[in-house]
Amino acid sequence: MARIIVVTSGKGGVGKTTTSAAIAMGLAKKGHKTAVIDFDVGLRNLDLIMGCERRVVYDFVNVINGEASLNQALIRDKNCKQLYILPASQTRDKDALSQEGVGKILDALKKDFKYIVCDSPAGIEKGAHLAMYFADDAFVVTNPEVSSVRDSDRMLGILASKSRRAERNEEPIKEYLLLSRYSPDRVKLGEMLSVDDVQEILSLHLLGVIPESKSVLNASNSGIPVILDEKSDAGQAYADIVARYLGEDRPHRFIDDKKGFFGKFFGSK
Amino acid sequence: MSTDPHKTPYAPSVLEFKSSTFSVPVLVLSSDDLVAIEQQLQEKISLAPEFFRNSPLVLDLQELNKKGYDIDFAVLADIVRKSGLLPIGVRGGNVQQNKQALELLIPVYSIHSSGVSADTQKQKTIMPTPEPVTDSASTTLITQPIRSGQRIYSSGDLIILAQVSAGAEIMAEGNIHVYSTLRGRALAGVQGNTEARIFCSDLQAELISIAGNYKISEDLDETVRKKPVQIYLQNQTLIIKDIA
Numbered sequence: 001m002a003r004i005i006v007v008t009s010g011k012g013g014v015g016k017t018t019t020s021a022a023i024a025m026g027l028a029k030k031g032h033k034t035a036v037i038d039f040d041v042g043l044r045n046l047d048l049i050m051g052c053e054r055r056v057v058y059d060f061v062n063v064i065n066g067e068a069s070l071n072q073a074l075i076r077d078k079n080c081k082q083l084y085i086l087p088a089s090q091t092r093d094k095d096a097l098s099q100e101g102v103g104k105i106l107d108a109l110k111k112d113f114k115y116i117v118c119d120s121p122a123g124i125e126k127g128a129h130l131a132m133y134f135a136d137d138a139f140v141v142t143n144p145e146v147s148s149v150r151d152s153d154r155m156l157g158i159l160a161s162k163s164r165r166a167e168r169n170e171e172p173i174k175e176y177l178l179l180s181r182y183s184p185d186r187v188k189l190g191e192m193l194s195v196d197d198v199q200e201i202l203s204l205h206l207l208g209v210i211p212e213s214k215s216v217l218n219a220s221n222s223g224i225p226v227i228l229d230e231k232s233d234a235g236q237a238y239a240d241i242v243a244r245y246l247g248e249d250r251p252h253r254f255i256d257d258k259k260g261f262f263g264k265f266f267g268s269k
Numbered sequence: 270m271s272t273d274p275h276k277t278p279y280a281p282s283v284l285e286f287k288s289s290t291f292s293v294p295v296l297v298l299s300s301d302d303l304v305a306i307e308q309q310l311q312e313k314i315s316l317a318p319e320f321f322r323n324s325p326l327v328l329d330l331q332e333l334n335k336k337g338y339d340i341d342f343a344v345l346a347d348i349v350r351k352s353g354l355l356p357i358g359v360r361g362g363n364v365q366q367n368k369q370a371l372e373l374l375i376p377v378y379s380i381h382s383s384g385v386s387a388d389t390q391k392q393k394t395i396m397p398t399p400e401p402v403t404d405s406a407s408t409t410l411i412t413q414p415i416r417s418g419q420r421i422y423s424s425g426d427l428i429i430l431a432q433v434s435a436g437a438e439i440m441a442e443g444n445i446h447v448y449s450t451l452r453g454r455a456l457a458g459v460q461g462n463t464e465a466r467i468f469c470s471d472l473q474a475e476l477i478s479i480a481g482n483y484k485i486s487e488d489l490d491e492t493v494r495k496k497p498v499q500i501y502l503q504n505q506t507l508i509i510k511d512i513a
Contacts, residue, residue, distance in 0.1 A: 150417055153434045157416025172413070201452075203414060203432055 002110040005117045006135035006173075008159075010151030012122030014143045015180040018216055019238070020119035021049045022227040023139065026242030028083035029227075032114040035074065037105075038088035039131035040121035041096055047087040050077065051223025061089035064101035070108050079228060084113075094127035102130050124158055133164050137174045137245075140204065143181045144193040149201050152177075156202070176207035178241060183212040184256055195255050208241035210234055211254040293357065296349070297329040301338035307348045314352055326354045327378065331361025342369035408443075415439060415453065427457075435475060444468070456483075458502075467500040468512070482507055 007020040017040075024036035038046035041061060047053040052075045058068035063086070070086075077083035086105075089096065109116050120131035132138060138159050142152040159173050160166060166173075179198055186192040195209060210216075215232030219225060227242070229235040233254060240250045298306065314321045326349060333340060342362065349356050359370045360378040367377045409423035410430075417436030421427065427441035430448050437453035439445060445457045447469040458465030458480035465479050472493055475486050479502045493509045500509050 150436065153417040154436065156414070157419040157434075157437070160413060160416060161419060200450075201434070 002113055003115055003136045004106060004110075004134050005115060005137045005139060006120055006132040006159075007117060007139045007141060008120040008128060008132055008155050009122065009141045009148070010124060010128075010155040011143070011148045014141050014148055015210065015216070016122070016141050017045050017049050017119050018220060018226060019139060019141050019178060019180065019210075020046060020117050021225040022235075022238040023242055023245070024083060024115070024117040025077070025080060025225040026227045026238055027115045027117070027246075028077070028080045030242065030246060031082065033082050033084075033112065034115040034117065035084045035086060035109050035113045036117040036119060037086040038119050039097070039127050040119065041088045041127060042090065042093045043121065044088040044090040046119050047075075047085060048223060049220050050085050050225065052077065052085055052087070053223070056087045059087045059089040060105075061092045061096040063105055064097065070105060079224070094121070094125065094130075097127065097130050099130060099133065103134060106134050124154060128155075129158070129162065132159055132173075133162070135159070135163060135173050136165075137176065139176050139178050139207065140202075141178045141180050142198060142202070144179060144183075144187065144195075144198055146193065149193065149198055153202060156204070175204055176245070177202060177204040178207055178210065180210040181212045182209045182254060184254075206252070207244055208237055209252060209254045210237040210241075291325075293325050293327055295327045295329050295360075296354075297332055298340070298345075299332045299336070301333060301340045303340070303344060303348060306345070307352070310348065310352050314354075318353075322353050324354055325357040327358040327360060328356055329361050330359060330363075330366055334361060334363055334366075339363075340366070342366040343373060346370070346373055346375065409441070414449075417453075441465070454478075457500075463502045465502075468498075470497040471495055472498045472509070477507065477509075479507060484509075 005023070007016050007023070009016050020036055024034050028034040036046065037060065038044060040046070047056055055075050058073035060073070062068040063070050063073045074084040074086055077085060106116060118131045118135065121127040140152050140155060142148050156175060159175060163173050165171065177198070179195060183192060187194045195206065199206060211233045213232060213234035215229050215234050216226050219229055226232060226234050227238040230239070237254055240253060243250050300306065328345065328349070330340065342359070346356050356375050358376045358378050359366065362370065362377065370377055407424055408426040408428060409421070410428045411421065412430045414431040415421055415429060415433040415437040417434045420438045421440065423441040423443070425441070426443040426446070427439060428446045429439065432449040433439055433447055433451050433453040433455070435452040439453065440456045440459050442458065442460045442462060444465050445455050445467045447455070450471040450473055451469040452473045452475065454476040455467050455474055456478040457467045461480050463480040467477055467479065472489070473495060477484055477500055479500065482502055482505060484507050490509065493511060496511050497513050498509050499512050500507060502508070
């Protein structure tokens with residue numbers, strides 16, 4: 001049975017698109033047929049991060065409006081045959097999306113794909129609402145600072161009350177915490193919230209910590225999802241996250257100081 | 270008007286008594302100097318003449334009588350009327366004053382719900398919703414965390430087994446129990462039930478309120494913060510007690 005994953009946060013700039021690209025690639029690399037959809041209509045970014053911006057012909061809105069078929073709009077990834085990208089429209093705005101249209105596309109994708117990753121726009125308005133409405137799982141990307149944590153909390157409330165699962169009284173969306181741009185040095189200095197602080201406020205299952213890393217920016221600029229940079233800390237963090245999501249038991253990394261010995265792992269609560 | 274007792278017994282009901290709450294200005298007097306009262310009253314009214322024109326008014330004589338001043342109520346009522354206000358009640362008056370008030374057809378209220386005393390000055394009051402308190406039984410049980418931006422209302426008691434986040438609001442006509450951290454706003458007895466209580470195992474609330482008497486986070490004492498506590502109302506004052 002296909003699963004729809006929404007990557008969301010409430011706040012902007014926390015790493016949703018980076019995360020969407022990385023986990024979609026990670027799932028595909030594990031052999032699961034995966035589609036990743038850019039819900040940020042009007043501020044199209046995912047295609048850049050995925051390095052397929054030059055191959056965009058049709059987009060999400062074209063498919064919703066019936067101007068193109070789903071197969072015409074889906075772009076197959078260069079690096080992984082199991083991964084497809086459905087880009088957002090840059091010339092439209094979020095009103096071009098309708099709940100019915102999105103539902104139809106997701107239903108069609110579910111027949112063919114194992115995982116469908118929805119890259120949510122920031123905010124809690126229509127775009128973000130539609131991105132999470134049909135989800136089975138939610139990856140809540142949070143930075144270790146108070147406003148991001150507060151916004152994530154708000155988003156969790158929306159997931160719990162406004163999703164299709166909530167409206168139909170089905171089993172609630174499974175929520176996972178991804179703490180991104182984490183810097184143990186700054187946590188030590190008291191400039192950042194610690195993993196424990198964030199866990200205490202959100203009380204959410206921690207799927208992984210992604211360290212603040214230059215490799216993320218490099219990967220974005222070159223259009224290659226950071227998970228493919230296997231030597232980088234961020235790439236490894238995302239690989240761990242995908243493995244944990246798929247049921248592997250991997251100890252948490254990158255929570256402690258980098259100077260700490262590599263093998264010194266810290267378990268989450 | 271006809272008061273004919275032989276009227277047809279099938280007449281439909283033309284009236285009904287209902288309980289209702291109004292917000293009425295209260296004039297608290299602290300001197301028996303009628304000249305000064307009249308002068309200061311005029312000054313106040315001139316600040317907002319439209320607001321005070323034909324405004325109903327309750328006269329509070331409690332302070333006055335505490336200080337041992339006596340005042341001729343009839344003269345006072347006259348001063349108030351001349352100022353364009355309509356006295357609709359008196360409270361805290363002595364026997365003589367109450368009698369005078371009734372002679373002027375001005376009702377006498379009990380002092381029972383008199384103003385906020387000095388030791389509760391940090392506590393503010395929201396007017397309770399003007400509906401009679403009903404004995405509703407339905408208890409709401411919630412096992413999921415209440416997130417920022419969510420609002421929960423229970424017409425009876427509210428029991429929450431998970432945390433209440435900052436920016437969330439939980440309201441109950443009865444008691445509120447939070448068996449986890451309370452960071453949001455908790456309002457118990459929202460229909461005016463002053464017997465309602467709030468219980469939580471970790472108090473970090475933004476606001477707590479019982480029957481409209483509230484305290485904000487800033488006013489919470491450090492000795493109760495982050496502690497398991499119960500909160501109840503005693504003489505219009507919120508009492509926060511450690512229940513560890």
